[in-house]
Amino acid sequence: MRVLAKELAAVAASKSVEKVEMKGWVHRVRELGGVSFVMLRDRSGIAQVVVEGKADLTLETVISAVGVAAENPKALGGAELRAEKVEVIAAAAPDLPYPVNQDPDKIGLDVILDNRPLSVRNPKIRAIFKIQSTIIDAFSSYLRSQDFTEMKTSKLISGGTEGGTGLFEVEYFDTKVYLAQSPQFYKQTMVASGLERVFEVAPAYRAEKHDTPRHLNEYVSLDVEMGFIESERDLIELEKGILTHVFAQVAEKNAEELALWNAAVPTAKQVADAPIVGHDRAIELAAEEAALQKQGGKKAFEINPEVERLICSWSMREHGTDLVFINEFPRRHRPFYTYPLDAARTMSFDAIFRGLEITTGGRRHNVYAELLEVLPKFGLKAEDLSDYLSVFKYGCPPHGGFAIGCERITQKILGLPNVKEASLFPRDRKRVRP
Amino acid sequence: MRVLAKELAAVAASKSVEKVEMKGWVHRVRELGGVSFVMLRDRSGIAQVVVEGKADLTLETVISAVGVAAENPKALGGAELRAEKVEVIAAAAPDLPYPVNQDPDKIGLDVILDNRPLSVRNPKIRAIFKIQSTIIDAFSSYLRSQDFTEMKTSKLISGGTEGGTGLFEVEYFDTKVYLAQSPQFYKQTMVASGLERVFEVAPAYRAEKHDTPRHLNEYVSLDVEMGFIESERDLIELEKGILTHVFAQVAEKNAEELALWNAAVPTAKQVADAPIVGHDRAIELAAEEAALQKQGGKKAFEINPEVERLICSWSMREHGTDLVFINEFPRRHRPFYTYPLDAARTMSFDAIFRGLEITTGGRRHNVYAELLEVLPKFGLKAEDLSDYLSVFKYGCPPHGGFAIGCERITQKILGLPNVKEASLFPRDRKRVRP
Incomplete structure (x- = not known):
């Protein structure tokens, strides 16, 4: 036995x-x-x-x-x-090129990633992906419990959903297609189909040249879309439900893995207590927090990584939680399909967790005539979006959704310095293997 | 309320x-x-x-x-x-271009797929994807119950895993990469990492020009890999466990959806009774079955779609089940990484369900020296596979795995004539939208 x-x-x-x-x-x-x-x-x-x-x-x-x-x-x-x-x-050959049994903290990131088939054998590194497995399961099972249907949509699209930049081109027989940046339109299509509540776990692609500790060119997107909402606040409630379940499941199933990283997940109370702060107010609060931390305190123009760090620091001090929802982003900062709150602002939000944006979402336009009006302002033509527009022409309820970056939430749960550590086989501008 | x-x-x-x-x-x-x-x-x-x-x-x-x-x-x-x-x-515009409330049986497949954003509103069509959602959940939850870890691996690879043909090329910054045909090497890497048991639900790509009712150029692959097995028979046992759970879950959660299609899933007994037939014997049995059905009965040279149909017909008559496992495929019919049974045959198998291959799998080579010997016979060079080979050079247990085609099992549960009907947004040689 x-x-x-x-x-x-x-x-x-x-x-x-x-x-x-x-x-x-x-x-x-x-x-x-x-x-x-x-x-x-x-x-x-x-x-x-x-x-x-x-x-x-x-x-x-x-x-x-x-x-x-x-x-x-x-x-x-x-x-x-x-x-x-x-x-x-x-038998293993004696010339082991990577020290599997050593603490990866003492080994450079490139060495770890270049030797991924061996570095992933290290228990501490393996723990990252045991936790990621739990995150995916908890995300899915919570949504199923709320009557959501899982869907799988094509990653090969004939045009960009967010304006056409940042797309990887694919040679597809005699034509060219692109790798999908998100299942945005498909999610909306399925809400409008009458399924009302859908989710998808799938790769997403961004052909952006950045090489930062917070970006990947290929990542796993935990996508949600829900019909019959009033505003982004319904979505924030849903995300709180998801996160509460995800954190509880990781705490229950991965106590050993968390201990290896000396990490802890937020409590249910910390998720419940997460404040919702308007975009402009968040920038003010970040400036005040910077002044408090004697870092100058000049007001930023937008929610940048420094603001994300500072707003979580403020929230931890004021509300005892480093999960913050920022809502009401300006219209110019959001894609055309975002539902307006007023002339300047949108029914949109980001979730910032431990100093990093892990979610972007919002209510979407659902009224055909309003969409037709909005398109030209974003340089888009109705004839290029006919499939998409047919969803709204023939009856689509108020709806919205969001996506959680799977590698980012993994990274932040464990306190990893670089998001690439939370991707099994990360792809960046220079890295296409192993 | x-x-x-x-x-x-x-x-x-x-x-x-x-x-x-x-x-x-x-x-x-x-x-x-x-x-x-x-x-x-x-x-x-x-x-x-x-x-x-x-x-x-x-x-x-x-x-x-x-x-x-x-x-x-x-x-x-x-x-x-x-x-x-x-x-x-x-409000919906009055010029509805697709008759949502009509039975899709009376509507051509191209019309259904061209109008997917509307056709998916039809309850009978929507039912296909409610069932698919259950299949994915049941597949995952069964494997989790057996101590498997879910993984997410890159779909952008620098070379082909099955010999280099049939790959879609992606422009990746200043280089070219390919869309993965399967997570084959990554699954094996993760088994060898010590995780031992892994699974993945993800898209897979085949740049093949066929346009048949059984092929898609992009499909959802339900992938499994397991360490410390003896032969493909351990994998067949595992797949029987998965299928029993999948069918039971669909029966329990999707009774209404099954009824819309007048469909039923196999019983647990039918899965348990599924025979395992050797490759050569399967071809003989198919010829005998063809003779019985007065269709000539000439022996085929390989397991083709007609043999798949006939072997299920034979099995239904002899064993009361139309699930059949065919094992011991000839070495020339299987990829280089397949473990040999003897000079001519391999420890490999297919699962044939209701006349269609839904799974291919087998035990893999795990001994480094044996792999090095095998590569040249398949026209492969060790230096092109250095990442892959490092897995075996440094200790990899006997292991194997398989993949279930998500659209194919959906198709066969419901008796859909074409696998494209079981893909939300199918991609074929000519179809890249919606």
Whole structure:
């Protein structure tokens, strides 16, 4: 019977003398007084395997060890396997080019990403993606509980949804198409279909040349769209519901992974207490906060990364939470489909979490005649958007939605300095492999 | 209080005289003796709203109707809303270019797909995607219950995984990359990372020029990979577990949607009874079946669509199930990474469901030296696959996996003639919109 690392202590405590098998990777080997201590890594964790004599195993070799489970307060997890037989399942070459068992904090980001097939074997790095898996599951399961339907839409589109810039071009048989920046129009189409409530988890693409710790050219977008809303405040309520569930699930399922990063998720109260601040007021508050922190305090012109950092710092001080919703963005800062609040402002919002924008969303235009009026102001022509416009011409309720950047929320939960660390195989301007 | 169509009967049965609101789309209007019967469609279904006088509502207009819920055995669902006030939320233009409320069976496929934003409003078409949502959820939740981790990998790769043909080229800044045909190498990398068990739900791309009822150029691939297996039989067991759960969930959550298509999912017993037939034997059985059906009975050279149809017909007769696993494909029919059974055959399999291949999978090479030997036979060079090979050079257990085509299993559950019907926004050689 195979026993996983996390199960070993319970088997040892049962005092069974039956032999068990463990399988996994040689994470570390220590020799001491004629005995070898092999740290065996499997999908559940790491456990100590004690082998008589010299183990003679290269790091990362996959082995099977058969023996008796025994309690040992000094061993990791309080138990060890006293091996009677160790077999090599797949040997690892001795010239390991990446130190799998070292703390990645001491290793440069490029080295980690260049060697991803090996660096992801490190338990601390693997923990990032265990948590990401929980985030995706919790996002989806919460929305299903609220009567949302999951959809999968094409990532190959014949034109841009946000104005046409920043698109990757694809050679598609005898024509050219583009990689979708978001499922924006498809989400709206499906709300208008009568499904009313939809979500999608899928890649999104931005052909932007930036190389910053907050951008990826390919990312996983957690997209939501909902019909019959009044304003962006309904969406903020929905996002609070999602985040509460996501954080609770990560806390419950990934306690070990959080501990490896010395990280904690916000409490349900912190999500509930997240303030909603108007765009202009947020800029003022950020300037006041900067003055308080003796950083000058000059007012910014827009919500930039520094404002995002400062507004969370203000919120933590004033409301005990570093989740903030900024709403009522100016019309010129938002895409054409954003619903106006008045002549200057829109029913839109961003969610800022621990100093980083993780969500952009808002109510959308749903009235055909209003859309036709708005298009020319954004340099768009109705004839280029006929598929899209047909959704509104034939009955579309008030609706809106948002997207959570999956890598960004992962990054901020764990306190990773760079969003690329939260992408398994990140793509940036220079990185297209592995 | 808003009441959904599916809730109306219960509200009516409670004999409450409180006024309720219904919101939705005008699906159909019938006038009779000074009264209008408006069929209102919302995310839950359709309900009858009775309005005094002429309703004067165009089809697909979004309305709010306030009134009293009343039992009426003659109405759909046994209840109706007797409206006192009807308001237009969003009017639909009267020139509806697609007949939303007509049975799509009478409408050509191109018309349906060209008008997707409207055709998807049809309840029978919408049902396809409600079921697809359940399939994705059931696939994921079953695997999570078996200790699998969900992963999201890049769809932009620097080279082909299956030999380099059939790839879409992407202009990526100053270089060219390709759309991934599958997450094959990434799945294997993550198994070897020690996660052991991973799955991914993501788009996959094939730049093949075929235009058949069974092919899409972009599809949703339900991918699985698992470590520490012995042969493809372990994978077939896993797929049986997945399919049993998927079918049970669809039966439980989508009874109405199945009824619209007059469709039924296989029983758990039918999945359990699915035979495993060797590749060569499958071809023989298909020939015998063809003879029995008086269709000649000439032996095919490979598993082609006709053999797939015939083997399911044989299985239904012999085993009472039209799910069949074909294993032990010849080495020349499988990619280089497939693990050999002997000189001629591989530890590989296909799942054939209701006459269509829905899955391809198998055990993979995991021993570095064996991979190096195999590559030249497939015209591949180790130096072009250095990232991939590093996975095996440093310890990778025996493993394997498979992928289920999400649109194909949806198609076969519902008996759709063309797989494009099971894709929300299908892409084929000529179709890149909507």
